[in-house]
Each structure stands twice: as C-alpha cells, then as structure tokens.
Amino acid sequence: MKRFRGLLSALALVPIFAFANLQVADLSVDQLSQPIGIDNTQPRLSWKLRSDTPSTLQTAYEIRVASPDRAAAGEWWSTNKVDSDQSLYIPYSGPALASSAQYQWQVRVWDNHGNVSEWSTPSQWEMGLLQPVDWKAQWITYPWQEDTEKSQPSPLLRKTFKADGEIARARLYITSLGLYEAFINGERVGDAYFTPGWTSYDKRLQYQAYDVTNHLRAGANAIGVVLGDGWYRGFLTWEMQRNLYGDRLALLAQLVVEYRDGRREVIATDGSWQAGTAEIRASDIYNGELQDLRLRKPDWARAEFGASDWQSARPFTGSVPKLVASASQPVRQVNSLKPVALLKGPGGATIVDMGQNMVGWVRLKVQGKAGQQITLYHTEVLDQQGALYRTALRNAQQRVDYILPDEQLHTLQPHFSFQGFRYVQIDNLPDVKLDDIEGVVLSSDLPQLGRFETSNALLNKLQSNIVWGRRGNFLDIPTDCPQRDERLGWTGDLQVFASTAAFNVDSAAFLRKWLNDAVLDQQDDGGIPNVVPDALKHLRVRSLSTFFVTRGLSSSGWGDAITVVPSALYRQYGDKAALADYYDSMKRWVEYERAGAASFWFTWFNYHNWFDSQRRADDRFIWNGTYTFGDWLAPKPVENTFANTVYFARSAQLLSDAARVLGKSEDEKTYAQLARDIRAAFQRRFMTEDGLFIEDVQGAYVLALQFDMLEPSLRAKAAARLRELVQKDDNHLATGFLSTPHLLDVLTQHGYLDTAYAVLQQQTYPSWLYPISKGATTIWERWGSIQPDGNFGDNGMNSFNHYAYGAVGDWMYRNIGGIQPLAPGYKYFRIAPLPGGDLTSANVSFESRYGLIASNWHKSETGMTVDVDVPANTSAEFVFPIANATLTRDGAPIVVGNGIENIATNATGQPVLKLGSGHYSFSATQQ
Numbered sequence: 001m002k003r004f005r006g007l008l009s010a011l012a013l014v015p016i017f018a019f020a021n022l023q024v025a026d027l028s029v030d031q032l033s034q035p036i037g038i039d040n041t042q043p044r045l046s047w048k049l050r051s052d053t054p055s056t057l058q059t060a061y062e063i064r065v066a067s068p069d070r071a072a073a074g075e076w077w078s079t080n081k082v083d084s085d086q087s088l089y090i091p092y093s094g095p096a097l098a099s100s101a102q103y104q105w106q107v108r109v110w111d112n113h114g115n116v117s118e119w120s121t122p123s124q125w126e127m128g129l130l131q132p133v134d135w136k137a138q139w140i141t142y143p144w145q146e147d148t149e150k151s152q153p154s155p156l157l158r159k160t161f162k163a164d165g166e167i168a169r170a171r172l173y174i175t176s177l178g179l180y181e182a183f184i185n186g187e188r189v190g191d192a193y194f195t196p197g198w199t200s201y202d203k204r205l206q207y208q209a210y211d212v213t214n215h216l217r218a219g220a221n222a223i224g225v226v227l228g229d230g231w232y233r234g235f236l237t238w239e240m241q242r243n244l245y246g247d248r249l250a251l252l253a254q255l256v257v258e259y260r261d262g263r264r265e266v267i268a269t270d271g272s273w274q275a276g277t278a279e280i281r282a283s284d285i286y287n288g289e290l291q292d293l294r295l296r297k298p299d300w301a302r303a304e305f306g307a308s309d310w311q312s313a314r315p316f317t318g319s320v321p322k323l324v325a326s327a328s329q330p331v332r333q334v335n336s337l338k339p340v341a342l343l344k345g346p347g348g349a350t351i352v353d354m355g356q357n358m359v360g361w362v363r364l365k366v367q368g369k370a371g372q373q374i375t376l377y378h379t380e381v382l383d384q385q386g387a388l389y390r391t392a393l394r395n396a397q398q399r400v401d402y403i404l405p406d407e408q409l410h411t412l413q414p415h416f417s418f419q420g421f422r423y424v425q426i427d428n429l430p431d432v433k434l435d436d437i438e439g440v441v442l443s444s445d446l447p448q449l450g451r452f453e454t455s456n457a458l459l460n461k462l463q464s465n466i467v468w469g470r471r472g473n474f475l476d477i478p479t480d481c482p483q484r485d486e487r488l489g490w491t492g493d494l495q496v497f498a499s500t501a502a503f504n505v506d507s508a509a510f511l512r513k514w515l516n517d518a519v520l521d522q523q524d525d526g527g528i529p530n531v532v533p534d535a536l537k538h539l540r541v542r543s544l545s546t547f548f549v550t551r552g553l554s555s556s557g558w559g560d561a562i563t564v565v566p567s568a569l570y571r572q573y574g575d576k577a578a579l580a581d582y583y584d585s586m587k588r589w590v591e592y593e594r595a596g597a598a599s600f601w602f603t604w605f606n607y608h609n610w611f612d613s614q615r616r617a618d619d620r621f622i623w624n625g626t627y628t629f630g631d632w633l634a635p636k637p638v639e640n641t642f643a644n645t646v647y648f649a650r651s652a653q654l655l656s657d658a659a660r661v662l663g664k665s666e667d668e669k670t671y672a673q674l675a676r677d678i679r680a681a682f683q684r685r686f687m688t689e690d691g692l693f694i695e696d697v698q699g700a701y702v703l704a705l706q707f708d709m710l711e712p713s714l715r716a717k718a719a720a721r722l723r724e725l726v727q728k729d730d731n732h733l734a735t736g737f738l739s740t741p742h743l744l745d746v747l748t749q750h751g752y753l754d755t756a757y758a759v760l761q762q763q764t765y766p767s768w769l770y771p772i773s774k775g776a777t778t779i780w781e782r783w784g785s786i787q788p789d790g791n792f793g794d795n796g797m798n799s800f801n802h803y804a805y806g807a808v809g810d811w812m813y814r815n816i817g818g819i820q821p822l823a824p825g826y827k828y829f830r831i832a833p834l835p836g837g838d839l840t841s842a843n844v845s846f847e848s849r850y851g852l853i854a855s856n857w858h859k860s861e862t863g864m865t866v867d868v869d870v871p872a873n874t875s876a877e878f879v880f881p882i883a884n885a886t887l888t889r890d891g892a893p894i895v896v897g898n899g900i901e902n903i904a905t906n907a908t909g910q911p912v913l914k915l916g917s918g919h920y921s922f923s924a925t926q927q
C-alpha cells in the first residue's frame with residue numbers, strides 16, 4: 001500500500017509538471033499593452049503561449065473578462081472553451097463595454113499534448129469616452145488677440161478645485177488644437193510628448209486618457225495646461241506657411257474624480273478657467289523655442305498660486321473636428337545620450353558633439369547670470385571648416401534660446417519643438433561642460449522586435465544607422481526627415497521602408513494610425529496625397545509651385561503606400577484587419593491608377609498610337625502618369641512610365657491578394673486579370689526583341705523582376721543582365737527610392753547571392769556602406785549626401801536622416817538571418833540563413849506575435865552551427881545552408897522527434913527539416 005501511494009503521488013506530479021509548463025503571456029489589446037482610453041467597442045485580444053514541451057500548439061482557449069469589482073466577486077463573462085488554434089486578434093464579444101469602464105481579462109489555453117495552462121496573470125484595458133454626451137467639457141481658449149503671422153507666447157490655462165473626500169480613482173481626458181502639456185498640483189501628467197499627436201486635423205483629432213489618481217489629494221488641487229503651436233498652427237512645409245489647420249489654440253479637458261464613497265465629480269474646461277502666459281515666448285516644430293525664464297511662474301499649476309491678475313478663459317467657438325481615442329503608442333523619451341566631445345568651431349564657437357545624429361532635444365544644466373541669453377543651434381553635420389552646416393535645414397531654424405532669471409542652477413529643455421541633430425553650438429555660455437548636457441531622444445515609443453548582429457562591424461553599423469533613422473523619423477507620424485522645413489508624412493518614403501520598420505519595431509498601431517489619416521485624406525478621384533496628413537492641401541497658393549503641390553496629384557510609388565503598407569502589416573503581424581480596414585481605399589487607389597493609364601489625352605497625344613491599334617489598346621495599361629517622382633534620386637534612374645506601370649501592376653496584384661484573404665472572389669479575379677493585362681502591355685511596350693529592356697539600367701530589371709512583369713522563360717536572361725550591369729558598375733548600386741529595396745532580393749532569388757553580398761559590402765560610393773566611411777550615424781537622403789571629395793550633395797535637398805535607403809534591412813533579416821514568413825504573422829515560417837560575403841556569424845531574431853524567432857549561426861573553416869528558436873503555436877521549415885551535410889543536433893545525428901517533425905533534402909542537397917516549437921542547435925562539418 002505504501003508503495004502504491006508512492007506511485008500515486010509520482011503520477012500526480014506528471015500533470016502538475018505539464019500544467020506549470022504551459023503558460024500564457026504578453027496579453028495585448030488592439031496590439032497595445034494595457035491601453036487606457038480606447039474607443040473600439042470590440043477590442044481584439046491576443047496572447048502568446050510559452051511551453052518547454054517541443055512541438056506545442058494551442059488547441060483551445062478560454063477568455064474571461066469582467067470589471068475589477070465583478071472579477072473580485074468571480075463574476076466573469078467567458079467565451080467558455082473554444083476549440084481553436086487562434087491566439088491573435090480575437091474580437092471581444094461579451095456584454096457591451098461602457099464608457100470609461102475598466103476591464104480585467106485572463107486567458108487559459110489547451111495544447112496538443114493534453115495540457116491546460118493556469119489562467120494568465122490578469123491584464124486590463126480601459127474604455128475612453130464613447131459617446132459625445134460623455135464629454136461634459138467645453139472647448140475653451142484664452143481671451144487675448146494675437147498676431148497669428150508670428151509665433152506667439154504659449155497660453156497657460158488653469159483651474160483650482162477642492163476634492164471633497166477620499167479619492168478612489170481619477171482620470172483626465174484631454175485634447176487640444178495645437179499641442180498640450182498638462183500638470184496637476186505642479187506635476188506633469190504622463191510621460192508623452194507632442195500630444196495630442198498629428199492627425200488630419202480637419203477630419204479627426206485624438207484625445208488621450210490618463211490615470212491621474214496619484215496626482216490628486218483631498219482638499220485643494222489645481223490643474224494647468226500649457227499649449228503650443230505644433231503642427232496645428234505653427235510653420236509647416238518648405239513654404240513656411242502658418243495656421244494651416246486653424247489660427248487659434250484651444251483646449252478640451254475633463255477630469256473625472258471618483259470618491260471612495262461612490263460620488264463622482266467632473267472638473268471640465270469652461271469659462272471658470274483662468275488664462276495667462278509665462279516663460280515660453282515662442283515655440284515652433286521647425287524653428288525651436290524661446291524661453292524667457294524671468295517670466296516663469298513656477299507654481300502656476302498649484303492650488304496656492306495667486307492668479308488674481310489672470311484673465312478668464314472664454315469658450316472657443318471655432319470649428320473642431322471629430323474626436324477619436326488615441327490608438328497608438330505616444331512619443332516618449334526613449335533614450336538618453338551623453339555627448340562625446342567639445343569642439344571649437346571657426347571664430348571660437350563652442351560646439352558639442354553628441355556622437356550620434358539624433359532627434360529630440362538637449363537637456364541643459366546651466367548656472368549663469370540674470371538676463372543672460374543662451375542660444376543653442378542644432379545641425380546634423382559640420383561643414384569642412386568645422387562650422388555648423390545650417391544650409392541643409394533650409395528655413396528651419398532649429399534654434400533654442402533661454403534667458404536666465406537668476407544665478408541659480410536650472411535644468412532646461414524645450415516643450416513644443418524637436419530638433420534633428422548631432423552637433424549643438426551653444427552661444428553665450430562660457431565654460432560649457434559635457435556633464436551638463438544630455439541628449440533627450442524622442443520617438444514614438446514602439447517595442448523593439450528585431451535584433452540583428454553579425455561578425456562584420458560595418459554591417460552592424462549599417463543596422464544601427466537604419467535603427468536610428470527609423471527612431472528619428474517615427475515621431476507620431478512616419479516622416480521623410482526630422483530636421484529641415486519638411487518633416488512630412490511622405491507616402492513614398494514609408495512605402496519603401498515599412499517592411500524594414502515592421503521587423504525592427506512593432507509598427508502596427510503606429511502605422512494604422514497613419515493609414516487611418518491616409519483614408520480620410522484620400523481624394524474623391526481615389527488619389528492618395530503625396531504626404532499624409534495632407535498638409536499640402538491647406539497651403540495658400542502664393543506661387544506657381546505651390547499651385548501644383550496643392551492640386552492633389554498623386555505620384556506612383558508614393559500613393560501605392562495604400563496597398564503596400566497594409567500588405568506589409570498583414571504579412572508581418574498576421575492581422576487581417578490591416579487589409580480589411582483599408583481595402584476600399586486600396587481599390588479606389590488602383591482605380592485611380594487605371595484612370596491615369598487610360599487617360600484619353602495621353603493616348604491620343606502620342607502620334608505612334610494613331611496608326612497602331614495594339615499600342616492604343618495597350619495604352620490603357622501603361623500608366624503614362626501625369627505626375628511622378630519616379631525612381632527618386634537614383635544615380636541612373638528608370639524612365640518614369642516604366643516605373644509607374646510596374647507599380648500599377650504591383651498594386652493591382654496586392655489588391656487581388658487582399659481580396660483573396662478577405663474572401664472577395666470577384667475582386668480577386670478582376671484585379672488578378674488587371675495585373676496580367678498590365679504585364680502583357682508592359683512586355684510589348686518595354687521589351688526589346690531579344691528579351692531585354694529598352695530601359696537598360698539596374699532599376700528597370702530590379703522592378704520588373706521583383707514584381708513579376710516578365711514571363712518565367714525570360715526571367716533568367718533579365719536577371720543575368722542585371723548582374724552584368726551591377727558588375728559593370730563594379731558592384732555599386734545605381735538605384736533610387738523605388739528600386740533600391742528590391743535590388744538584393746532580385747539578385748538573391750536568381751542565384752546571384754555573391755553579387756548581392758558584393759553590393760551590400762561595397763564600401764565606395766555609391767553604396768550602403770559608403771556613408772559610414774564619411775561618419776554617417778543615420779541613413780542619408782542621397783547616396784552622396786557627402787561626396788567622396790568631401791563636398792556636400794545638392795544643397796537644396798540634403799538630409800542626413802532619411803530612412804528610405806535603409807529599406808535594405810528587410811533583406812538582411814530575411815536572408816542573412818533567413819527569417820521569412822510562410823503564413824501571415826509567422827504562424828508558419830522558414831529559417832533559411834544565407835551566409836555570404838565575409839560573414840562568419842550572425843545573430844538575428846524577430847519577436848513575432850507568437851514569440852521569439854531566432855536564427856543564430858556561426859561558420860568556421862570546417863563547418864557551421866545554426867541555433868534556431870521556434871515559438872509555441874507555430875511551426876517552421878528549417879533549411880540548413882550547407883548541401884550534402886551530415887547534420888547533427890546537440891552533437892547527435894538528427895532523428896525525427898523532440899520537435900523535429902520531418903527530415904528531407906531539397907533539390908540542391910540541403911537538409912530541410914520541419915520543426916515544431918522549441919530550441920534547436922544544429923551543426924555539420926563541411927563534406
């Protein structure tokens with residue numbers, strides 16, 4: 001009996017072990033972690049499985065949701081057990097969600113080994129204000145008049161109130177026309193900057209919700225909000241025009257206090273608020289900020305502040321857009337840099353080198369004299385004399401001024417302006433110490449997903465430059481550059497870079513916010529504006545060139561962002577809504593392209609068409625385009641009509657693919673046919689009789705091959721020609737914005753991996769690594785932003801932080817790491833590293849929506865080791881790079897089992913394994 005009891009308890013241990021091993025982690029709501037203030041009434045819930053048991057798949061799940069009170073009482077709404085392997089984006093389908101309400105939720109899962117997990121650690125989300133009537137606040141503004149042609153002092157708006165009892169919970173709902181920073185009892189609310197963010201302000205405006213429970217206290221309290229011009233009414237575009245969305249700043253805020261005894265009180269903006277100004281005398285996104293600290297009112301957001309001379313706020317009666325909840329990560333300080341050197345410029349100017357081209361601002365500790373005015377100028381590079389190179393900024397001043405109030409120590413930074421810079425000249429501050437300077441790096445705070453490191457230091461630097469380029473240009477919207485008088489959401493730049501961004505950071509919520517504005521800004525004719533939010537549309541026409549940019553002409557390769565970006569999000573994160581939500585816009589865009597191709601005038605203008613009916617028929621599919629940027633900044637550009645037509649086919653194909661995913665079979669067929677028709681016309685128009693192109697430049701072959709414009713039988717010849725052209729250029733690229741992202745893919749896919757590596761590792765101009773030899777710490781706008789002779793590229797347009805050419809990062813993850821999705825979101829994926837060049841090792845990983853995918857390889861003279869991670873609830877195909885290898889796992893010959901589900905060999909003799917979840921270490925010695 002004793003022995004029997006021993007056996008029983010041993011058996012009992014088995015399920016306990018299995019139970020503990022399967023876990024649910026990383027719960028997210030609408031792709032955000034524990035969001036506050038969302039307005040989606042069917043939020044989509046996701047989680048990850050963790051398990052040490054190889055080949056673990058989810059077979060069922062149960063979600064339960066309740067308000068915290070009900071959860072405590074065990075009164076949950078539950079899905080019950082649902083047999084499904086789906087662990088991503090499950091729409092909440094319980095009782096209606098209430099405004100401002102908080103919800104707790106948990107998940108448990110069952111797996112294919114018969115295990116059931118514990119309930120996950122509780123996670124939560126909270127709703128925003130769902131109905132217009134939930135807003136008790138009134139829009140208010142300050143009572144004074146302003147000269148709105150110039151930057152103006154920042155208005156402060158404040159209100160004191162008494163909290164009468166013990167506070168259980170408090171929330172602040174707030175937004176503004178212009179930017180805001182809010183304070184309660186002197187403390188800043190939240191850690192977000194540049195709120196409420198930039199949206200198409202004529203169509204929609206975001207509000208934010210903050211948990212401010214800990215800011216309040218029983219008794220006297222005060223709330224204060226300072227406003228800045230921002231994108232709403234500050235200088236915008238290279239025209240340096242102001243007031244594009246409106247000329248008056250305004251505030252809407254509502255503080256909801258819930259007491260322990262159940263009472264609820266709302267302190268909302270209305271005529272009882274007081275208005276004044278303080279030290280911020282001018283602020284502007286491009287130009288910088290002027291703070292006269294003698295005018296500082298340190299206690300203005302505290303109850304005890306005497307504001308008897310402040311004026312009463314007044315209701316704002318101008319037009320205000322629709323309010324929407326923020327649904328993406330805010331801009332935050334994401335990094336802090338210490339300067340690396342103190343330099344002397346010509347004439348003895350003091351210049352601080354941050355060591356890194358960054359975006360954000362300088363936090364300066366300073367002690368000086370009352371009335372002393374300190375000026376900071378920011379640039380990305382120094383000129384050949386060692387002075388700040390301000391020409392590249394065009395009209396953006398990037399200048400921050402502080403006038404000191406006294407001889408005390410002050411820590412100073414701007415509020416409503418950001419700078420793109422590596423160098424800071426500090427005027428009128430003797431004895432600058434590096435310890436007194438901090439580089440505050442600002443960016444939309446997106447979780448890091450990708451890691452990429454190899455044995456080659458230059459490639460690692462390239463990766464770092466890509467990462468810094470993305471960081472600086474994802475500041476609430478994806479911008480072309482962060483320094484000159486532009487910083488706009490150029491669609492083409494994102495179109496080429498989105499896939500790389502999606503590897504490096506979680507870009508889903510951020511890019512969906514931007515796409516939502518693209519949809520709203522889409523023109524009646526289906527055109528997608530060249531910049532989103534479409535600030536250009538709001539320019540006042542003052543010159544012929546402004547006349548053209550305000551006309552709403554959409555460039556090919558730019559407007560195509562509406563088909564390319566959702567498709568990239570779907571591929572990388574597996575979220576069908578990324579297609580469904582933009583599908584209508586994608587379709588309208590493709591129809592816009594079709595109309596552009598079938599333009600009557602273009603067809604008949606060309607006299608060739610008069611006598612050639614095939615040409616006339618083909619012209620319906622050749623996008624002559626009225627306006628295009630083409631293969632922008634290419635050393636040897638592709639002809640525009642050629643590039644347009646490829647993009648027309650690409651978008652038609654992406655639309656057809658999206659239709660297939662969404663079950664729209666008619667559209668799937670229609671647009672697949674359209675893509676075929678375009679390809680056929682394209683071949684007749686652009687191919688020579690011997691199967692090559694009239695356009696004999698790298699970009700032409702790259703675009704045509706990448707987007708399937710050729711019959712299979714002609715591809716090998718075209719690819720060989722591409723390689724020839726690259727070799728003729730001594731393994732230098734000659735491509736621009738549109739073709740660069742695909743150059744290495746095309747070479748790799750057609751058997752020219754060596755050439756691909758030779759181009760990637762090329763160090764002389766033009767190439768990806770060349771800028772590093774000139775000290776680049778971000779990706780440049782031009783291959784030769786600094787030319788080999790040390791001179792600058794075209795002064796009129798020369799940014800040193802432009803992410804477009806960083807689009808090669810996508811190839812690096814998919815080929816050097818070899819991590820490629822075979823099903824959307826990496827439910828099923830391939831790991832097939834392609835070592836090459838002088839690389840001896842690479843550590844590459846991507847935190848997918850299911851968990852960590854890793855590919856770490858090491859090559860020696862005699863063989864190779866590859867360590868692989870496959871997350872639970874996925875499976876993978878692993879291709880070992882060496883052909884005819886005797887593969888071992890942890891030193892023993894590979895056998896099916898323990899995660900290895902199948903062993904095969906491909907046509908080139910490489911081992912191909914089907915892997916379930918788990919960690920693997922494979923090696924082989926070279927035969």
Ligand code: BGC
Pocket residue numbers: 480481486490492493629632797802
């Ligand atoms: C921007 C680009 C943009 C282009 C349009 C430039 O001024 O900086 O990156 O795509 O205009 O051609």
